[in-house]
Amino acid sequence: MRRRLLLITLFLLVLPLPALAAGDPNIDGGGGTLGGGSVASFWTPGDDGIRVKQPQ
Secondary structure, three states: HHHHHHHHHHHHHHOOOOOOOOOOOOOOOOOOOOOOOOOOOOOOOOOOOOOOOOOO
């Protein structure tokens, strides 16, 4: 009985399920254009990273 429960649990864990997501994946409305920045918009070498936006 315990082995059967383990096999069923493992099967359910590896079973692929579709993700039903809706909405626009571009949550912040756009990333701007190349060359559209001002003098204050610059990227310092060595400051590699990612931009994270937390939905409110």
